Amino acid sequence: MKRLALFFLPLAACATTEPPVSEMAAAREMVAQARAIAAQDAPQDLATAQSKLAHAEAAMQREHYEHARLLAQQAEADAKLAWTNAEKLQAQRALREERSGR
16 A cells, blocks of 8 residues: 555646746746847857757646746756856957957
8 A cells, every 4th residue: 555655646746736837937038038148159058048948838838847847947047057158258259359459
């Protein structure tokens, strides 16, 4: 009987998982913000974030909420990475221009 309960416990947890509404919203917002700065200077990082967000959206449609939550969190983190890498490249470019102008 105990084994049966352990088998159904994960299934019950999946059934009661709430949709990751806030995580999806945060991922969408961060990807949109990163798109403005990273499209030119960190396109690969941005593409990774966009892909994970698209997969999160698909998981939401299938009601695979835990998977959607994980992908949304990853998409947000990847978008932050894209933003940061793009800012770094822009700062490096500005520094080189300043140094060459002297």
